[in-house]
Amino acid sequence: xxxxxxxxxxxxxxxxxxxxxxxxxxxAKTSWYQGDGATMVxxxxxxxxxxxxxxxxxSNSIDTAYQSIEFITYHKTMGWFIRGLHYWSAGLFVVMxxxxxxxxxxxxxxxTPREGTWWTGVGLFFLVIIMSYSGYxxxxxxxxxxxxxxxxxxxxxxxxxxxxxxLFVQGGSEINSHTLTRFFSVHVILVPGIMLLLVGYHxxxxxxxxxxxxxxxxxxxxxxxxxxEIYEAAKESSSEGEEFFPTTMAxxxxxxxxxxxxxxxxxxxxxPAELYPEANLTETSFPQEEWWFWWYSALxxxxxxxxxxYFVVWFPIALFFFLISLPLLDRGPKRDMSQRPLWVIxxxxxVMGLIGLSALRMRSPWTGWPSQKLPPFPKEFVVTPGLEKGxxxxxxxxxxxxxxxxxxxxxxxxxxxxxxxxxxxxxxxKVILHPSPKIAMPSxxxxxxxxxxxxxxxFVFVLQIQPRRK
Amino acid sequence: xxxxxxxxxxxxxxWVVLGIGAxxxxxxxxxAVLSTFSPTIKHDDKKRWRxxxxxERFAEGKVISAKVETxxxxxxxxxxxxxxxxxxxxxxxxxxxxxxxxxxLGCPVKFDSGSECFFCPCHGxxxxxxxxxxxxxxxxxxxxxxxxxxxxxxxxDLSSVPVVA
Numbered sequence: 001x002x003x004x005x006x007x008x009x010x011x012x013x014x015x016x017x018x019x020x021x022x023x024x025x026x027x028a029k030t031s032w033y034q035g036d037g038a039t040m041v042x043x044x045x046x047x048x049x050x051x052x053x054x055x056x057x058x059s060n061s062i063d064t065a066y067q068s069i070e071f072i073t074y075h076k077t078m079g080w081f082i083r084g085l086h087y088w089s090a091g092l093f094v095v096m097x098x099x100x101x102x103x104x105x106x107x108x109x110x111x112t113p114r115e116g117t118w119w120t121g122v123g124l125f126f127l128v129i130i131m132s133y134s135g136y137x138x139x140x141x142x143x144x145x146x147x148x149x150x151x152x153x154x155x156x157x158x159x160x161x162x163x164x165x166x167l168f169v170q171g172g173s174e175i176n177s178h179t180l181t182r183f184f185s186v187h188v189i190l191v192p193g194i195m196l197l198l199v200g201y202h203x204x205x206x207x208x209x210x211x212x213x214x215x216x217x218x219x220x221x222x223x224x225x226x227x228x229e230i231y232e233a234a235k236e237s238s239s240e241g242e243e244f245f246p247t248t249m250a251x252x253x254x255x256x257x258x259x260x261x262x263x264x265x266x267x268x269x270x271x272p273a274e275l276y277p278e279a280n281l282t283e284t285s286f287p288q289e290e291w292w293f294w295w296y297s298a299l300x301x302x303x304x305x306x307x308x309x310y311f312v313v314w315f316p317i318a319l320f321f322f323l324i325s326l327p328l329l330d331r332g333p334k335r336d337m338s339q340r341p342l343w344v345i346x347x348x349x350x351v352m353g354l355i356g357l358s359a360l361r362m363r364s365p366w367t368g369w370p371s372q373k374l375p376p377f378p379k380e381f382v383v384t385p386g387l388e389k390g391x392x393x394x395x396x397x398x399x400x401x402x403x404x405x406x407x408x409x410x411x412x413x414x415x416x417x418x419x420x421x422x423x424x425x426x427x428x429x430k431v432i433l434h435p436s437p438k439i440a441m442p443s444x445x446x447x448x449x450x451x452x453x454x455x456x457x458x459f460v461f462v463l464q465i466q467p468r469r470k
Numbered sequence: 471x472x473x474x475x476x477x478x479x480x481x482x483x484x485w486v487v488l489g490i491g492a493x494x495x496x497x498x499x500x501x502a503v504l505s506t507f508s509p510t511i512k513h514d515d516k517k518r519w520r521x522x523x524x525x526e527r528f529a530e531g532k533v534i535s536a537k538v539e540t541x542x543x544x545x546x547x548x549x550x551x552x553x554x555x556x557x558x559x560x561x562x563x564x565x566x567x568x569x570x571x572x573x574x575l576g577c578p579v580k581f582d583s584g585s586e587c588f589f590c591p592c593h594g595x596x597x598x599x600x601x602x603x604x605x606x607x608x609x610x611x612x613x614x615x616x617x618x619x620x621x622x623x624x625x626x627d628l629s630s631v632p633v634v635a
Contacts, residue, residue, distance in 0.1 A: 062549055145551070149576035149634075150592075156634040164510045166633045171509045173633055174540045177549040178509070281553035281570070282537050285578050286591040300575070301593035305607040308574065366594030366606060370582035398584025402596075412594065412605065440596050440605030442585055 021207070023245035028213030028234035030248070035255030036100045037206070042256040043093045044199065046263070050086035051188070058138065060184035062177045065140035066278040073272055084267035092263050094132050094292040097125060098354070102347045108335040109212045113224040115327040117205040120198055122323045126316075127195045134187040136273070136290055140180060145279035146287035148179060157309040175281070212335060215240050220333030286369070295357035301366050368402040368412040371395075375405035378417070378463070390459025393452045397444060405463060413441065416460050423464065428457040518542070518628040522567070522617075525624050528559040533581045533599065535570075540628060555615065555626065556581055556588070558599070567626050568601055569613040569635040576634060579612070588612065 010016050057076055059068040072079040101121075104110060110118035133151070137144045148170075155165040171178030215234040221227045234240035242248055273290075277283060289297050300308055337344055374395055377383050394400060402412040414420070423431070432453065435441035448456070504511070522536045536557050540550040556568040556579075568588070570578045577592035587604065588597040594606035601612035616630035 062551070146577060149571065152634050153571075153574070153576035156632065163633055167510045167513055168507060170633075172542060172548055172550075173513055173629070174542060174548075174550045176542070176551075279551065281551050281578070283554075284580050287577060288592075297593070300607065303607070305609070308607045309609055312575075364594075367591060368587075368589050368594070368596060368605075369591065370580060370584060370589060396584055398582045398587070401582050401585050401587070401589060412596070442587055442598060442604070447586075 023249075025207070025244050026235040026241050027210060027244050027248055028215055028231055029240055029242055030211050030213055032251060032255070033103060034211055035252030036096055036103060037211070038249075038252035039256040039259045040093060040096050040100065041199075041203075042260055043089045043096065043263070044195075046085060046089045046260065047093065048192070050082045050089070051192075053082050054086060055188060060138070060181050062140065062180050062279070065138070065180055066275075069139050069141075069275060073275065080272055081267060084270075084272035085263060087273045088263045088266040088270075089260070090132060090135060091290070091292055092259055093128065096259065097128050101125060102350060104212075105343055106337050106340065106347055107212050107217060108330065108340065108343075110327040111212075111331065111335060112222065113227055114205070114209050114212070117202060117209055118327050119324065120202040120205060122320070124195065124198050124202060125323070126320065127191050127198065130191050131187060131195070132290070132292060134183045134191070137180070137183040138187060139273070139275065140279045141276040142279060142283070142285045143276050143287050143289075145175065145281065146285065147289065148175060148183070150289070154312045157313045210235075213240070217336035221335070222331075222333045291358070294361035295354045298357040298361035301364070302360070365411040368410045370398055370401045371409075373400075375400055375408055378406045386455060387459055387462060390455035390457075393448070393456040394459055397448065397452075397456070399456070402441070413439075417463050419464055423461070425457050425461050428460050429453055432457065515629065517630070519618070519625045520628055522555070522557060522624040522626060525559070525563070525565075525619060525622055528557045528565070528624070530559045530561045533558045533583070533586070535581070538626065538628070554578075557624065563619060565617050565624060566601070567615040567617050567624075569615065569631050571613065571635045573603075573608040573610045573612065574606065 054072065057068055057072050057079070059065050069083075072083050074080070104118070104121075133147065137147050152166045152170060155169065156162045158165060167173060169179075169182065170176070171182050210231055213231065213234060216227065216230060219230060221230055276287075277285075300312065303311055334340055372395065374391055377387075377391075394405075399416075400409050402410055404411055404415040406417045407415060409415075431441070432448070433443060433445045435443055444453075520538050520540070522538055527536070528534050533556050535554045537552055537554055539552050542548050542550060554570055556570065558566040558568070560566060572579050572590040572592065572595045574590065574593055574595050577590050577595075579588040579590045579595070579597065581588050586599045588599075588601070590596070590606065590608070595603070595608040596605035597608070597612050598604050601614065603609075603611060613631040613635040615626040615628070617624060617626045619625075
């Protein structure tokens with residue numbers, strides 16, 4: 001009797017058909033790292049769940065948004081956990097996305113017959129980037145408001161449409177209440193809606209076309225007919241095929257589980273993203289992008305200045321067209337990494353580039369910043385009252401905004417203990433009064449008194465030689 | 471004969487279905503698109519003069535920050551964020567009012583009264599007291615607002631710099 005009721009519902013909801021087509025289908029074997037797709041589905045589910053819970057308390061008005069985030073973080077039961085997990089699984093999502101993309105470049109996941117799968121994936125790639133940007137605007141802290149400003153400045157470089165796009169994104173000619181509402185709408189309704197449709201379609205194609213299997217990486221397959229023949233044979237064979245449920249799901253589930261666990265551990269140890277002071281355009285601020293954009297920020301800093309306005313506009317566009325046209329440009333049967341040395345090099349360089357640039361951004365050696373803090377004298381240094389005075393002048397005139405002393409401080413200008421060559425007192429005074437127009441140093445002609453000049457040049461002169469003697 | 475007429479019947483039906491579909495899309499789509507792009511279509515190009523304070527507030531020779539209200543005319547529903555600008559009193563009623571937006575990507579520059587330079591916190595932009603680029607990727611000098619003195623009060627025109635500043 002119970003059995004009958006059970007099968008009644010199974011049949012009326014079409015679950016038997018769905019289970020046959022999705023769970024109990026045979027697939028050709030793949031490698032362990034192809035669990036990255038399942039991992040992203042898991043993370044997406046986490047995002048939807050935590051995001052939905054966040055909307056229950058979030059306020060998208062600029063005078064209450066920040067307070068609502070504070071409420072969620074500090075007062076709401078388990079709010080810190082929900083917000084933390086939303087943040088960390090978003091970051092891991094971006095990491096997994098890059099992994100997924102690079103991995104498909106290595107094993108040519110875009111080749112026949114999976115072009116459609118790839119193209120829907122490219123669409124999703126850019127939607128995730130939009131999500132990972134619009135998400136932290138909703139915090140409406142200083143980092144958020146300058147994220148908006150930076151986006152607007154990038155848009156301003158677009159020929160002809162720049163100003164219109166700024167008005168469009170900003171919702172008026174100043175950053176205003178509509179700005180946050182628009183980002184809210186994009187992050188919570190528009191993009192997730194499109195993303196869900198596209199993820200569904202992407203997964204339909206994954207089921208329909210299969211994923212790049214071990215066998216087609218060994219046996220050259222060029223046309224969709226050849227592919228169908230080999231794939232069909234492989235999935236039914238005992239050595240090359242397996243059942244999606246439970247075999248494939250178990251193996252791809254491992255990665256999902258590990259990554260999700262990592263996200264939970266990050267949430268429990270580091271907690272939700274730091275909240276900076278409430279969004280404002282009046283305080284001194286030292287904004288930074290979220291860590292998944294560090295590499296891009298570093299690129300902007302180190303590229304030739306003249307190319308930056310073009311780079312910020314054309315790089316995303318070029319990336320889009322490159323990814324879209326890839327299945328049309330790179331054809332042929334070679335799918336295995338061993339047959340694709342150029343791609344292995346390209347992907348390795350990309351990974352090294354992403355990590356190296358991110359590390360560079362963490363140090364940001366290009367940034368100078370005013371500070372009232374006196375730089376410490378090197379250890380075992382005999383400090384005379386004259387040097388003490390020189391150090392005060394050094395700070396009073398903002399020399400320490402650009403120059404480090406024995407490794408402590410910004411590195412825009414050279415560390416004064418580490419000049420290319422030793423300078424005499426006269427050299428130092430000359431540079432201070434008449435710096436070369438080629439370097440980013442202001443002239444202190446007419447600003448420093450002779451006495452101040454004497455003290456500061458003595459300070460620089462003594463410090464530049466002192467550590468070298470040791 | 472009969473076949474032919476059913477064919478043309480189908481043809482007509484096809485066009486009717488497509489037509490009604492297109493009309494529905496249009497009726498819903500056109501207002502949706504216009505409403506979406508309304509900030510671009512309808513915005514104020516008029517000058518927006520806002521006070522910065524009495525001119526005595528700005529000591530001669532110094533670069534001093536000042537807060538300016540950015541509220542838009544009429545739009546009472548638009549809450550805006552006030553912003554800070556830098557005012558340099560050059561003497562004899564001559565002023566320079568800088569936007570704090572770095573001309574690279576809009577990060578807020580900070581004036582260092584020690585070196586008399588503006589520092590950008592993001593990608594190494596440094597500007598001189600005159601607002602010229604000394605270092606880093608900024609593509610031009612700091613934006614300057616138009617200003618006027620009315621009864622000893624300094625006012626700036628918010629619309630005199632690019633929207634992005």
